Amino acid sequence: MDASIDRVLATFLDLVRIDSPSQREGEVAAYCIRELEALGFDVRVDDSARVTGSNTGNVIATLPGNRTDAPILVLSAHMDCVQPCEGVEPVVEGGVVRSAGDTVLGGDDKVGVAAILEAARRLIESGAHRPALRVVLTVAEETGLTGAKALDPRDATGDACLVLDADGEPGGIIISAPTHYTFEATFIGRASHAGVAPEQGRSAIAMASAAVCRMELGRLDDKTTANIGSLIANGATNVVTARAVMTGECRSRDVGRVEQVREVMDAAMRDAAVAHDGQVDVTWTREYAGFDLGEDSPLVRLACDACRDAGLIPRLESTGGGSDGNIFSAAGVPTLVLSCGMNEVHGTDESVAIADLRSLVALVEAFARRMTGFPQ
Structure with missing residues (x-):
């Protein structure tokens, strides 16, 4: 040998x-x-x-x-x-x-x-x-x-x-x-007592959830995927949560397509925050080309x-x-x-x-x- x-x-x-x-x-x-x-x-x-x-x-x-x-x-x-x-x-x-x-x-x-x-x-x-x-x-x-x-x-x-x-x-x-993007989004609402005055609160979790519902996730086509990785919002059950942090990504072997998906995901988060009378700060990172x-x-x-x-x-x-x-x-x-x-x-x-x-x-x-x- x-x-x-x-x-x-x-x-x-x-x-x-x-x-x-x-x-x-x-x-x-x-x-x-x-x-x-x-x-x-x-x-x-x-x-x-x-x-x-x-x-x-x-x-x-x-x-x-x-x-x-x-x-x-x-x-x-x-x-x-x-x-x-x-x-x-x-x-x-x-x-x-x-x-x-x-x-x-x-x-x-x-x-x-x-x-x-x-x-x-x-x-x-x-x-x-x-x-x-x-x-x-x-x-x-x-x-x-x-x-x-x-x-x-x-x-x-x-x-x-x-x-x-x-x-x-x-x-x-x-x-x-693929080209790969990741994001971290911080949703900001308003805290209030969930049992006494929930209408005065603005739920950051509701904003993030609404954003996810507006997104197309999983395999979008033979070259493109999108995913939500985490949603973290620590708080008591009797408090309308004022802050939530969500992470996710999109990637595609078609450069134009990944930019399109990124724009749609970004708009979904910003629109959801506005609809719930809140704010969101989204930071995107291109991990690699x-x-x-x-x-x-x-x-x-x-x-x-x-x-x-x-x-x-x-x-x-x-x-x-x-x-x-x-x-x-x-x-x-x-x-x-x-x-x-x-x-x-x-x-x-x-x-x-x-x-x-x-x-x-x-x-x-x-x-x-x-x-x-x-x-x-």
Whole structure:
């Protein structure tokens, strides 16, 4: 058996055993820094911790190509995991890695991290033509892509970027992702005794409820969704509630459509407040911009060819979720998000097939070779 096959599994098992909830990625970062420096990368940690609150910054590692005119390939994954992710004990059985206990496995996104480290090793060890490599390992992805947002865009600059952070079997290529807006709305009414003088009150809860009733929520079309996440209004049952805070979102792979939905949701909240003789303060945040790559774009064609080189069937897919890839793409970096073999992510039934981990490494290696014009 190829020693590198056992090696990538060993790396993955090492990584999942290291606790790395969001904002506590320091030990995983230290592990990756040691591995990358041993391969000859120039490694540094940025100052994003001052923004993210993590105990480390994003890890940025660079290695020149072995030709003077070599293109730059950016390889990215995130180091944090969702809870419960502490004390993970992986179990390998039947060619699949699972968690032994009441934790997630941490394949999201330590599969991506392990594959990047192994693909870099194999490219270096082969001595064949390869691009310059830039590895970007981010923090706090699971808390709103915070690490990628705090990254200096110049640290992700390259001719192509592969973000290894989508579920499904390797071969999946995300070519479209949504623009995502969130809001926080504070409804202000007037308090009064609910039993003695309710007519003198103005219920903030009634305003928020009326606003929700004016909104179309759920899946609005094949590219667009909208949702209300929370409504918080603490008060006694005998008091007409004077203040309520509501949060929600809308997202779409059609930029014009998401703006339209945002305007409708915003108007629903403002109209409801006026109708109930109250006020509302609405703050919208664009969490990230979407991207939409054509099926015939050179980057997509290159990825499809690399899939076939690696013995995989390419699948062009769209997603309703976001990733660090949205941030890099918005910064002007040609970016693809790849399926990594993760299954049942964010749950205690999460698993990764060893064969998929190996295929992911082969795909990254094949993509790198394709970039240089020497696919074999």
